Amino acid sequence: MSLLIRDLHKRFKTDDGKNFSALKNINLEITDGEFFTLLGPSGCGKTTLLRIIAGFERPSEGNLYFNGNDISHKAVFERNFPMVFQSYALFPHMSVTENIGYGLKQKGVDKATIAKKVNRIIEMTGLTPNKDKYPHQMSGGQQQRVALARAIVMEPEVMLFDEPLSNLDANLRISMRQEIRRIQKDFGITVVYVTHDQEEAMAVSDKIVVMNHGIIEQVGSPIEIYSKPQSEFVANFVGQANIIPAKIVGERVNILGVDYNNKISIDLNKVISRPEFVKIHDSGNHTGVITNSTYLGANWNLKVKVLDEEISILAPIFGNQNFDVNQKISFSFDSSTLHFI
Amino acid sequence: MSKQELLSNGRQQLLTKSFSSKKIIDDRRPLYLLVGAIFILLFLFIVYPLFKVFWMSVYDDGFTLKNYLKFFSSSFNLKPLWNTLMLASSVAMLGTFIGYVFAYVVTRSRFVGKRFIKMFGTFPMISPPFVISLAAIILLGQNGTLTRNIITPIFGEGFSIYGFKGLLLVETMSYFPTAFLIFVGVFSAIDPVLEDAAHNMGASPSKTFREVIFPLTKPGIYSSLLLLFIESIADFGNPLVLSGGFKVLSVEAYLKITGEFDLPMGATISMVLLVPAMIAFFVQKYYVDKKSFVTLTGKSSTTSFFKSHSLITNIFLGSVIFVTMSMIILFYGAVVWGSFVKVWGADHTFTLSNYFTGVEDSWNYIKDTFILSAVATPLTGLMALVISYLIVRKKFVGKNIMEVTSMLSFAVPGTVVGIGYILAFNDSPFLLTGTSAIIIILFIFRNMPVGIRSSIASLKQLDPAIEEAAMNLGANTVTTLKDITAPLLAPAFFSGVAYSFVRCLTAISAIIFVVSGSWNLLTVSLLGQVENGHLSVACAICVLLILTAGSILGIMQFFIYRKGIKQRD
Numbered sequence: 036m037s038l039l040i041r042d043l044h045k046r047f048k049t050d051d052g053k054n055f056s057a058l059k060n061i062n063l064e065i066t067d068g069e070f071f072t073l074l075g076p077s078g079c080g081k082t083t084l085l086r087i088i089a090g091f092e093r094p095s096e097g098n099l100y101f102n103g104n105d106i107s108h109k110a111v112f113e114r115n116f117p118m119v120f121q122s123y124a125l126f127p128h129m130s131v132t133e134n135i136g137y138g139l140k141q142k143g144v145d146k147a148t149i150a151k152k153v154n155r156i157i158e159m160t161g162l163t164p165n166k167d168k169y170p171h172q173m174s175g176g177q178q179q180r181v182a183l184a185r186a187i188v189m190e191p192e193v194m195l196f197d198e199p200l201s202n203l204d205a206n207l208r209i210s211m212r213q214e215i216r217r218i219q220k221d222f223g224i225t226v227v228y229v230t231h232d233q234e235e236a237m238a239v240s241d242k243i244v245v246m247n248h249g250i251i252e253q254v255g256s257p258i259e260i261y262s263k264p265q266s267e268f269v270a271n272f273v274g275q276a277n278i279i280p281a282k283i284v285g286e287r288v289n290i291l292g293v294d295y296n297n298k299i300s301i302d303l304n305k306v307i308s309r310p311e312f313v314k315i316h317d318s319g320n321h322t323g324v325i326t327n328s329t330y331l332g333a334n335w336n337l338k339v340k341v342l343d344e345e346i347s348i349l350a351p352i353f354g355n356q357n358f359d360v361n362q363k364i365s366f367s368f369d370s371s372t373l374h375f376i
Numbered sequence: 377m378s379k380q381e382l383l384s385n386g387r388q389q390l391l392t393k394s395f396s397s398k399k400i401i402d403d404r405r406p407l408y409l410l411v412g413a414i415f416i417l418l419f420l421f422i423v424y425p426l427f428k429v430f431w432m433s434v435y436d437d438g439f440t441l442k443n444y445l446k447f448f449s450s451s452f453n454l455k456p457l458w459n460t461l462m463l464a465s466s467v468a469m470l471g472t473f474i475g476y477v478f479a480y481v482v483t484r485s486r487f488v489g490k491r492f493i494k495m496f497g498t499f500p501m502i503s504p505p506f507v508i509s510l511a512a513i514i515l516l517g518q519n520g521t522l523t524r525n526i527i528t529p530i531f532g533e534g535f536s537i538y539g540f541k542g543l544l545l546v547e548t549m550s551y552f553p554t555a556f557l558i559f560v561g562v563f564s565a566i567d568p569v570l571e572d573a574a575h576n577m578g579a580s581p582s583k584t585f586r587e588v589i590f591p592l593t594k595p596g597i598y599s600s601l602l603l604l605f606i607e608s609i610a611d612f613g614n615p616l617v618l619s620g621g622f623k624v625l626s627v628e629a630y631l632k633i634t635g636e637f638d639l640p641m642g643a644t645i646s647m648v649l650l651v652p653a654m655i656a657f658f659v660q661k662y663y664v665d666k667k668s669f670v671t672l673t674g675k676s677s678t679t680s681f682f683k684s685h686s687l688i689t690n691i692f693l694g695s696v697i698f699v700t701m702s703m704i705i706l707f708y709g710a711v712v713w714g715s716f717v718k719v720w721g722a723d724h725t726f727t728l729s730n731y732f733t734g735v736e737d738s739w740n741y742i743k744d745t746f747i748l749s750a751v752a753t754p755l756t757g758l759m760a761l762v763i764s765y766l767i768v769r770k771k772f773v774g775k776n777i778m779e780v781t782s783m784l785s786f787a788v789p790g791t792v793v794g795i796g797y798i799l800a801f802n803d804s805p806f807l808l809t810g811t812s813a814i815i816i817i818l819f820i821f822r823n824m825p826v827g828i829r830s831s832i833a834s835l836k837q838l839d840p841a842i843e844e845a846a847m848n849l850g851a852n853t854v855t856t857l858k859d860i861t862a863p864l865l866a867p868a869f870f871s872g873v874a875y876s877f878v879r880c881l882t883a884i885s886a887i888i889f890v891v892s893g894s895w896n897l898l899t900v901s902l903l904g905q906v907e908n909g910h911l912s913v914a915c916a917i918c919v920l921l922i923l924t925a926g927s928i929l930g931i932m933q934f935f936i937y938r939k940g941i942k943q944r945d
Binding site for chain 1: 583919
């Protein structure tokens with residue numbers, strides 16, 4: 036066990052004097068060496084939670100424990116939780132080398148050791164040609180590397196990331212997130228990572244916390260979050276989802292007038308099916324009319340109207356098959372992937 | 377060159393290339409006419425007078441350096457030079473320090489009443505140039521209230537506010553607002569996330585200040601030192617009233633010309649005064665400005681803007697603010713009080729007669745001041761707008777020269793300009809002495825730099841893509857200017873106009889050389905009242921001037937604020 040958050044609340048005073056609850060009753064356990072991601076839309080409280088872990092904000096209620104010690108009121112600069120900022124926050128008047136060595140200098144590490152450690156990190160992150168440059172002389176991607184190196188060189192117990200990739204372009208984003216994940220595994224660092232990009236969260240995390248309006252909606256591995264979402268919010272926020280009213284009758288469940296096998300017999304009345312698990316075939320259980328069709332290269336994205344519901348279907352490209360609006364098609368849900376809430 | 381400039385240049389080049397060559401010629405002819413006209417005006421009213429001063433100092437039936445030899449060989453002349461430099465350096469340091477503290481508190485602390493502090497940080501800017509000196513005399517002069525009731529009983533006789541001490545005090549109070557405004561800009565440009573990052577990496581608040589915040593403000597500190605140095609060197613009103621035996625160059629040059637009618641020596645002293653001012657100006661513009669750090673960060677996340685400070689820091693900051701604000705309240709309060717008493721220092725019965733006497737005595741001056749300011753101000757704004765538009769958005773040969781020349785009056789001490797104007801426009805072909813035109817022209821070219829600077833700043837913020845979008849939707853150049861550019865620049869334009877009006881009301885240094893029997897100004901008559909010892913009447917005129925200036929700026933701010941809101945909707 037490494038980082039423990041207990042009954043944490045955070046309230047802010049808004050400009051018009053009202054109280055605003057940014058975080059409500061947060062309980063989390065982040066284990067050693069885990070890549071832990073806080074995921075949610077903007078305003079969900081994920082950045083506030085990260086800033087409380089870093090020590091920039093104090094919790095209004097509740098505690099934060101690190102290796103068993105209560106650190107809720109420890110000053111920022113006494114914690115060793117280096118952070119990679121969204122805007123990188125590189126010191127503009129310091130060179131790359133100085134930026135990276137700044138934290139070690141604060142710790143009172145001797146100059147020779149600083150130089151050795153900084154050089155190793157500079158090599159490792161491919162910054163050698165830029166080591167004497169200043170932040171404004173580098174591209175966004177290079178600045179991002181410096182920000183990363185500046186945190187890693189601290190040999191952190193916990194490393195924090197605040198939407199570190201949101202200022203990069205799409206291709207760089209993918210390669211950087213792979214690199215962050217690789218470094219995290221190589222060094223065995225515990226990472227708390229904030230993002231609003233669900234694909235990014237899926238790609239890097241050991242565990243994801245989905246947050247909304249200051250509360251935790253669900254905690255789980257990427258597979259659990261995607262295949263067993265515990266709320267409509269999670270189902271919709273992480274990937275696309277068909278959320279359809281369903282009636283459970285003993286061993287069977289009735290979806291849009293058709294009975295499917297039912298494994299669990301709890302009193303739930305909605306079923307979730309991901310668009311890619313809706314199969315189009317000639318003798319499908321349901322028949323509907325296409326209301327919208329989008330060609331995506333590898334797939335077709337279809338909206339099909341059945342009874343009063345609109346179902347999303349992600350159909351793989353198959354030969355020259357074409358889907359037009361108003362065309363009638365028939366399909367079935369994959370009963371093994373159905374999930375009830 | 378900044379990234380922004382590079383981008384806009386590139387864009388300009390692409391645009392130019394996509395036109396046919398015929399079209400470029402058609403398109404550029406009015407531009408060249410406009411540029412030519414402006415150059416003629418700049419050379420005639422800025423460069424030519426300066427050249428005349430230079431010429432007067434070195435020409436006497438042939439080239440000669442005898443005036444300079446005379447100046448530099450006499451310790452009687454060198455003393456004022458030394459005094460001027462000493463005073464300017466001290467004012468620069470003290471004013472920078474106070475401005476830095478004020479700006480730090482306003483932008484980066486949790487102090488209550490920051491709006492109030494901000495108001496005090498800018499207030500001395502709108503007051504006539506020697507109000508603080510006037511207050512210093514009525515409080516600390518030979519017969520001053522504080523001198524008689526506190527200083528003499530405690531420390532005995534012999535205290536004198538005249539000289540270095542007094543000038544350091546009043547000039548620091550007058551000019552620290554310049555430093556304050558510079559540092560408000562500097563501090564606001566430093567992303568608070570950098571402080572977060574430093575704390576996050578283990579730096580304590582005091583270390584963060586020493587190693588991150590302070591180094592980032594260094595270019596601002598150099599700028600502030602140099603600009604305050606220039607302002608102090610150029611100051612004329614305060615030393616004229618308060619210097620006593622402590623001679624400074626600006627006043628010496630004035631006295632040589634108006635007292636001894638020694639034009640060549642007056643010109644020579646002006647040149648000696650001009651050199652350090654010009655050096656400071658060019659160092660600031662071409663060296664310090666280039667060194668400033670661009671904090672280029674993407675959008676920053678939510679940050680807790682105002683850190684709390686340790687008790688000691690708060691006490692330190694608080695006492696600097698408290699002492700400065702008390703001084704301002706004391707000095708201006710004394711002027712207000714002084715305006716309501718019969719005879720300051722002797723008969724403190726309440727009376728309104730000073731106001732009646734003041735307005736009655738100075739009615740012609742008041743009328744002239746308002747007429748001339750009202751004519752000069754819109755012209756100033758228009759000139760500033762046209763020049764800044766040309767500088768930011770157009771490409772033409774000599775653009776740099778235009779920029780430097782138009783900003784030059786920032787650095788040239790008013791005394792030098794005034795002497796230049798009497799030398800240049802005293803006979804044909806440019807006989808202007810004694811007319812209203814010379815005052816209006818002087819107002820325009822003295823006050824233009826402020827307007828140009830603020831217009832350039834807002835033009836640079838205005839993304840050229842907005843204008844391109846208008847053209848892309850079918851608006852031609854003129855329509856775009858009318859519908860898009862002008863409305864977006866209006867706030868900057870009108871606040872520039874308001875400030876130059878206020879500067880007209882409070883100008884003294886250059887203007888004192890060009891006033892005449894037929895056209896005279898309120899500040900000049902005010903100076904007369906002070907010199908003749910009519911202190912209570914002078915106080916009343918000062919109060920009226922401050923109220924007028926304050927309400928003009930207030931009204932302007934109100935309209936700009938409303939307009940700003942409308943634009944944001």
